Amino acid sequence: MIELTLTSSTYLTIGAAALATYSLRLGGLMLASKLPQSGRFKKFMDALPGTILLSLIVPGMVEAGIIGGIAAGCTAICAYKTKNAFVSMLIGVLIVALYRRF
Template identity: 50%
Template sequence: MTNTQALAVVLLSAFFVYSIRFLGLALGKRLPKTGVFKKGMDALPGTIFAALVFPGLLAAGWQGIVAAVFIVIITKKTGNVMLAMLTGVAAVALLRIPIF
């Protein structure tokens, strides 16, 4: 792959990613705010989160599960999602350090 091709791939990827984000923001204002559609949309974030997170947790092994417990505790105690994410990353990193 040449430098020109690599640059084209990066620029096209950025275009598509930001297009999807922009369209989501622009079209999201036009969605119904009541009724069955709203109930379905309110349920989506949890299901999407579960679909994205649980396979990764299982693949990470016991370290990932321990980190998830830390994340839940930190989020419940502080409400700070960024702190919870940093705690989870630090927990996995520290738990993967070989002791012996």
């Protein structure tokens, strides 16, 4: 059995990670007011969340194979029709889970 112990270096590492994370968030908020609010940069920034989402979804979809594509398609259709992200993701997860179960 593995015994886990919390040492001062563990707490220091967690604290440093939290400090770095919140510093980046605060820096982003402070920098946002200085960025251009129109033009090509705004178009780029508006497209960024979608591209990040795709970079997270596509590898898992490809790994799941044809059922991953079917689940992604059903999820996209559900999201378009219902405008509800939670229900859409739930549909996709259920399709893959049911396929794996049966």
